[in-house]
Amino acid sequence: MPALDKSLVANLPMFAGMPADDLDEIVREAQSIRYPKGSPVFQQDEEAHSFFVLLHGHLRVMKVTPDGQQVVVRFVTPGDIFGIAMAMNRQTYPASALAIVDSIALVWPSAVWPRLVARHPALAVNTIQTIGSRLQDAHTRVVEISTEQVEKRVAHALLRLARQAGRKSADGVQIDFPISRQDVAEMTGTTLHTVSRILSAWEDRGLVESGRQRITICDPHKLFMLADSPAT
Amino acid sequence: MPALDKSLVANLPMFAGMPADDLDEIVREAQSIRYPKGSPVFQQDEEAHSFFVLLHGHLRVMKVTPDGQQVVVRFVTPGDIFGIAMAMNRQTYPASALAIVDSIALVWPSAVWPRLVARHPALAVNTIQTIGSRLQDAHTRVVEISTEQVEKRVAHALLRLARQAGRKSADGVQIDFPISRQDVAEMTGTTLHTVSRILSAWEDRGLVESGRQRITICDPHKLFMLADSPAT
Numbered sequence: 001m002p003a004l005d006k007s008l009v010a011n012l013p014m015f016a017g018m019p020a021d022d023l024d025e026i027v028r029e030a031q032s033i034r035y036p037k038g039s040p041v042f043q044q045d046e047e048a049h050s051f052f053v054l055l056h057g058h059l060r061v062m063k064v065t066p067d068g069q070q071v072v073v074r075f076v077t078p079g080d081i082f083g084i085a086m087a088m089n090r091q092t093y094p095a096s097a098l099a100i101v102d103s104i105a106l107v108w109p110s111a112v113w114p115r116l117v118a119r120h121p122a123l124a125v126n127t128i129q130t131i132g133s134r135l136q137d138a139h140t141r142v143v144e145i146s147t148e149q150v151e152k153r154v155a156h157a158l159l160r161l162a163r164q165a166g167r168k169s170a171d172g173v174q175i176d177f178p179i180s181r182q183d184v185a186e187m188t189g190t191t192l193h194t195v196s197r198i199l200s201a202w203e204d205r206g207l208v209e210s211g212r213q214r215i216t217i218c219d220p221h222k223l224f225m226l227a228d229s230p231a232t
Numbered sequence: 233m234p235a236l237d238k239s240l241v242a243n244l245p246m247f248a249g250m251p252a253d254d255l256d257e258i259v260r261e262a263q264s265i266r267y268p269k270g271s272p273v274f275q276q277d278e279e280a281h282s283f284f285v286l287l288h289g290h291l292r293v294m295k296v297t298p299d300g301q302q303v304v305v306r307f308v309t310p311g312d313i314f315g316i317a318m319a320m321n322r323q324t325y326p327a328s329a330l331a332i333v334d335s336i337a338l339v340w341p342s343a344v345w346p347r348l349v350a351r352h353p354a355l356a357v358n359t360i361q362t363i364g365s366r367l368q369d370a371h372t373r374v375v376e377i378s379t380e381q382v383e384k385r386v387a388h389a390l391l392r393l394a395r396q397a398g399r400k401s402a403d404g405v406q407i408d409f410p411i412s413r414q415d416v417a418e419m420t421g422t423t424l425h426t427v428s429r430i431l432s433a434w435e436d437r438g439l440v441e442s443g444r445q446r447i448t449i450c451d452p453h454k455l456f457m458l459a460d461s462p463a464t
Binding site for chain 1: 295297298299301316320326350353356357359360361365366367368370371373374378379380418420421460
């Protein structure tokens with residue numbers, strides 16, 4: 001197996017501002033692992049043995065409640081660091097991560113984290129920014145679920161996905177990984193039935209197109225206006 | 233004014249594992265500022281000029297939506313770092329902080345943050361843990377608001393406050409700062425009316441006692457059982 005080198009990560013925001021030698025040193029401690037579509041990367045409550053950077057593919061991160069209800073925490077896209085439970089002082093993963101397409105990640109043993117952060121301040125600074133931006137997303141979701149009607153929550157969720165992982169297509173902006181109506185329901189605190197009703201109404205109005213595991217935003221501007229219109 | 237010294241922060245988790253000389257150096261760059269009860273520490277969307285460590289008192293952090301609805305993000309208790317918008321790569325504060333009792337904070341200019349973190353890896357590691365634990369709290373709230381009936385959400389919110397800022401009293405565990413039923417409503421995505429109905433029913437059963445700006449959990453065990461009972 002050829003040695004991994006810095007070319008894998010040099011352009012990722014997570015490693016911005018780091019000298020090339022440092023990057024080589026960090027990447028040398030990682031393994032590259034393939035996760036076929038449908039396979040778990042880690043499970044909620046499992047010992048947090050590793051942390052990861054996604055190189056290719058997409059993952060769904062979800063939490064299951066004691067009585068079996070599921071909530072989508074976020075989707076992981078290439079370049080994201082994830083599974084850093086140990087950096088947050090946890091012994092176990094707080095959620096599960098599943099490959100929703102064939103995916104490849106760099107994998108480090110959790111035990112190397114304290115040394116990497118102590119030796120590479122830029123890594124610490126970037127990690128604080130990354131977790132901080134996830135914290136703001138999470139607070140935005142709390143505010144949306146607490147105060148917005150469900151139609152606006154669904155609009156905001158789709159617009160966020162389009163920003164995070166949108167790909168321009170002939171029909172508009174397609175969310176660049178398999179996503180179901182059930183996923184959207186689990187991101188917005190509502191039911192599959194309600195999401196289906198909303199998306200069908202939007203399709204009639206030409207705002208979105210959706211098929212099995214696929215959502216395209218045909219008119220992002222109109223969806224944005226709908227998401228941010230005053231409460232009625 | 234006497235110079236500030238490390239005795240102010242030496243026992244705070246945020247500064248754990250740092251040499252005494254480093255602490256002195258960090259604290260020398262701070263000012264100590266008093267915030268009388270009812271005064272703002274910073275406002276949502278204001279330029280993030282400073283970051284803070286609360287030494288004494290309690291703050292409420294809240295976000296207001298464009299149409300004027302308010303959500304409580306969290307309560308800040310002594311020892312907490314807050315207002316680190318700049319560390320998260322933001323130019324403005326994402327929420328407002330208000331002193332709910334007379335409070336004192338150490339205040340640093342945001343501009344010193346990159347240098348402090350680069351020179352003191354323990355500060356970076358502790359910050360990652362702090363933001364990480366807030367991220368987990370936020371995800372827990374998302375899961376609760378998405379999946380739980382309102383009575384359980386209120387129970388979970390009160391139990392978290394008791395853990396974070398509970399003081400044993402003759403009657404049980406009192407939440408150690410002024411908190412209103414409206415605050416509880418804004419923490420759990422429900423209305424004042426619903427919170428009042430739930431707390432009144434719990435008072436009748438001897439679970440809690442609440443008065444103006446005051447909540448005591450008389451029977452934490454029963455409240456815990458109620459919060460974690462299977463969905464019906």
